[in-house]
Amino acid sequence: MIEEDISKDDIINAYRNVILERTLDKKLLGINRQGFLPFYIPNMGHEALHAAIGMALRDIDFFYPYYRDLGSDIARVGLDFVLAQMFSTEKDNELGRDMPLHISNKAKNVGPVITTVGGHLMAATGVAYSHKYQKKPGIVVATFGDGATSTPDFHVAMNFSAVYSLPILFICENNQWAISYPVEDQTKVEISKKAEAYGFTGIKIDGNNFVEAYHAIKNAILNVEKGSMPILIDAVTYRMGPHTTADDPNKYRKTIINEGDPLDPLTIIENDIKRMKILNDEEISNIKNEINDTVSKEVERYEKMNKPGKETLFKNIYENDPWYITEERGEIQ
Amino acid sequence: MIEEDISKDDIINAYRNVILERTLDKKLLGINRQGFLPFYIPNMGHEALHAAIGMALRDIDFFYPYYRDLGSDIARVGLDFVLAQMFSTEKDNELGRDMPLHISNKAKNVGPVITTVGGHLMAATGVAYSHKYQKKPGIVVATFGDGATSTPDFHVAMNFSAVYSLPILFICENNQWAISYPVEDQTKVEISKKAEAYGFTGIKIDGNNFVEAYHAIKNAILNVEKGSMPILIDAVTYRMGPHTTADDPNKYRKTIINEGDPLDPLTIIENDIKRMKILNDEEISNIKNEINDTVSKEVERYEKMNKPGKETLFKNIYENDPWYITEERGEIQ
Amino acid sequence: MTEMNMVKALNNALDTMLDKDKSVILIGEDIAKDGGVFRVTDGLYAKYGDERVVSTPLSELGIVGMSIGMAMDGLRPIPEIQFLDFIYTAMDQIVSQMAKIRYRTNGDYILPMVLRTPYGGGVSGGPYHSQSSEAYFAHTAGLVVVTPSNPYDAKGLLISSIESNDPVMFLEPKRLYYSIKNDVPDNYYKVEIGKAKRILEGDDVTLITYGPMVPLVKSVVQKNNINADVIDLITLNPFDKDTVINSVKRTGRAVIVHEAPKMFGVGAEISATIAEKAIDYLQAPILRVTGMDIPVPFILEDYYVPNEKRIMNAINKVINY
Amino acid sequence: MTEMNMVKALNNALDTMLDKDKSVILIGEDIAKDGGVFRVTDGLYAKYGDERVVSTPLSELGIVGMSIGMAMDGLRPIPEIQFLDFIYTAMDQIVSQMAKIRYRTNGDYILPMVLRTPYGGGVSGGPYHSQSSEAYFAHTAGLVVVTPSNPYDAKGLLISSIESNDPVMFLEPKRLYYSIKNDVPDNYYKVEIGKAKRILEGDDVTLITYGPMVPLVKSVVQKNNINADVIDLITLNPFDKDTVINSVKRTGRAVIVHEAPKMFGVGAEISATIAEKAIDYLQAPILRVTGMDIPVPFILEDYYVPNEKRIMNAINKVINY
């Protein structure tokens, strides 16, 4: 089955992405515990889905991620860009103004991640309107969590995008938890069913299975393009770690998927690769070592990089500084 | 069919309600045109539905109406109460502070009407939570227009009420227009289908047909009570007049149901009554005359009634007046 | 030049810019066929079509949020909120996105958009068609807040706002929509953002006001022969500090008049700026004549809004201090 | 008496009132099993059950709106917004319903509810976990706005707020959650709403502050041996005008310190009130030391927030004027 559906190169590529995300994620968590990264949002569990998103999207598509999209972000804008932002360096496109994982990259068609859950969904819809109006190629792909489906923004974005027949794909990274609140309480129906309330298609997929996720997203992008109606994908996955480095999941749940478990997306793709004999144990081990080295080296490099100085504080609040900004700048000399 | 479903008294009662609402509505529109009532929200087209709501609700139920519920309001709180508010009289429970048709009556379990479309839906949900928590009998019934289904509040109220299994009936008075915006643009699906996105039942009914509406609402109330899940009713009707006295529908639509047309809810109930020989022409005519007299007399009485004076301006802004309110009171002496 | 009221002037400005720039798009409830509930967009749908004059489902969050996305993608959207009173479900979009995207992305994205909305009383609209909540927006770093007081300024200021690369809250005093007419140039022109106008000149007292209260203040001053500087702020944020301070330094007395409630309102900032920068010149307390600190009541609105008597009381108090 | 931090004191206040009054209900995201992201509701779910300590789907509109309905129906709900920064989708419920229901129904319905939320910086939270937008609420007629600056006041003020029949915005300075400990009585007691506290007494200058900046201002004054009145407002609306004015009349000098941005902020109202009621006593400009008029930046937060140097600059400026 898999053999027909996906090329060898693609699955190796996906595997490398998964390993990269997992390795980096663990590295950053470790650094946070040592006190060098003040805050981090773990991605463990989402890697297969992120690889699928990263690979299914085309450059012409506009990607509007949320804060838990490490792998998808790297696939889109590169490791350097992500790390420059992660460590609030002077190379950060945003000058260290937002929290780690809150990237923005206009040149690469990536919308600015916002902390406020759901807060980007109408903006994504607006980008889709603009794309359609300007006859730009590609579609908009917006990701968000299961918790986001309860927000006002979700409702309004789903409705507006249907009413104006906009080219947008909504991907719910349904990791079954919104901090301590389980998805069964968040809503009494399957998230994929919600699309029907707005007049378009909802699809439920296994977000831990790279191959399934990749095909579903790729097809959905083409269908959005052809059908000029939005689609909602409910990609079921599992948040294997804490919500953020400030969270302690033991207070509210027993973690049911741990690293290396059969349902761990890394295990799934690794088993596929072994079963299909795409890579042998040595090759796998080489990939892991190589990626581990890269991650260590790069993280160290960005960790040490200079951070923006106080002279940047007032840049770009407006096109021109109002008088009071000039006064306030004086106050910190 | 009707004979079995409804008693003679009930249908006469409903008919009287419909005639009362129609008569009063036209009277108030006329008075507005003469300049004596500054603002009015016409109800023509909603009368059968309002009669059904008014009669199906029990005193134990909490009613949270919207601004276009003249008939339902009268059934609930009486003509006097409604007119005292309509003309911003000193007998108005709200002291003339809100626009006509924005009633509030805690003693009779009626929530305060708010202009902001959808703005009351979460409050209604909260009343339902409180009822359940306090084990009060009865359910909450909230009405709203088709436009309201696009609001954030609708989404959140539907979801919260499902998540907590609350005793609440949502009735959408779907008159097919939100000012100039038709319901086909408001959303790409039938409103009744939206309930499924939250895990409960949605029912579409003919809101111009009193008997159908009455039964549907009555049953829904019992089902909410038994099933301890919300229900959504999509009551399809038609706004026969302008949106408000400030609106000119000729700018955006051709009115497709006019007074006396076969689809006019008044025509429908009158035809039923005639067909079933419940009332003869003379009795009908007597009812109309009697109600016409009452309306003329009462409207005149309330029109002339004193309005609250400036000394009431600062009452009830807080439990106790802050110092600046005392100062401001001094400014208007 | 054509004599027109503010609604016509705004309509004319939108027409001018829709014609000039394909990236300008109007979006709001009932703005297309219906031409908006105050007729500001009348005729524009017929002229520019439904892709550029877009009526929306009933959600202010949607209107503002969609505009943000459009602006991010290079358009110049002009969302309309039917009444300022209904803006609050869009507050998150305004405060979290519209005001912050430029700063938090360090200019990677900018938002050239103009949010138009009628505000204030004058239509007997009760608590939800009469609010003046400009202070919320003036307090929100990242937003520009402007409000014209006559048709000429309305058109020129709207054009400036549309061409600005900052997100602008364009507040239209609905009580002045039809009540004043001006000669308005037929073509493109601008009224500068950030510059106040001294609409009357005098030496005894400085009256600072804006938007809906400008004609009232002007007529009270003229009718009572007060020798006053009257300043129409036009821009609330960033307001024209120099014009205010220079005037107060000369007159030594300041009265601020606005329709919004007093406490923590716009007038407080004007007063505080004076108290910081011109204290030595003051010969009397700084007074404010404002709307009351209550919701706008339906029938007693006239007692809510500043009137001649209250304005004259304040003027007399500072002049005779 | 037990020595405790503010989080414990708040938890203790909620426990006291849940125990005392069955109509008290807590509602918010992650407040039940998880005990809230700052642990303010820790243990209360286990003690009072899921009907009274209610975790919710992810919607602030829902949390506030549901509380409004509960309050209308006779309960005393205490909604929690996880961070003030996420309150804006609930803004319509706050401004249009919570603040106005009592007035527009002339008291037919009252809303005894307390909206609790952590605000301000101190947790390196960037633009969306650090905001101080108290001015929006202080400007909204119908709301009471309070903010404690230490564990003792926090408990007593929260109990007063819960027993008040007015809707209260209870703003918790998260930078002080764990940083100060006080002796806090174990049982029920109240701290009066509307009364400020003079926490230091002196003659040369009046420092007016509240919430997150109180310990800083106090320590700066003590460390630098300034002979100052230091006023902790505690209540922002209605703020304690008499305590402020009486002090300024005595010292002739006023400096206002808050963490929120300056323009159109809370400090402006304090300054304007002084400029209206004590102008003759002023011997120097009224100065404000505040947060900057920008979003709160992630890594440069320390430059955003008032610090010793900026406070001392202002004090020296007015004292040496």
Ligand SMILES: Cc1ncc(C[n+]2csc(CCOP(=O)(O)OP(=O)(O)O)c2C)c(N)n1
């Ligand atoms: C509007 C809003 N409310 C609350 C929060 C605090 N918060 C941050 S993440 C989160 C849970 C989000 O869950 P979900 O959408 O499922 O995404 P996940 O974190 O699981 O990936 C909450 C409540 C927020 N960021 N925004």
Ligand SMILES: Cc1ncc(C[n+]2csc(CCOP(=O)(O)OP(=O)(O)O)c2C)c(N)n1
């Ligand atoms: C939140 C909000 N936005 C806009 C308005 C202005 N407005 C008043 S009624 C209305 C249309 C409402 O349509 P619908 O919900 O179908 O009710 P109907 O008036 O048709 O009975 C609009 C847009 C409002 N009152 N509230």
Ligand SMILES: [Mg+2]
């Ligand atoms: Mg989740």
Ligand SMILES: [Mg+2]
């Ligand atoms: Mg309708």
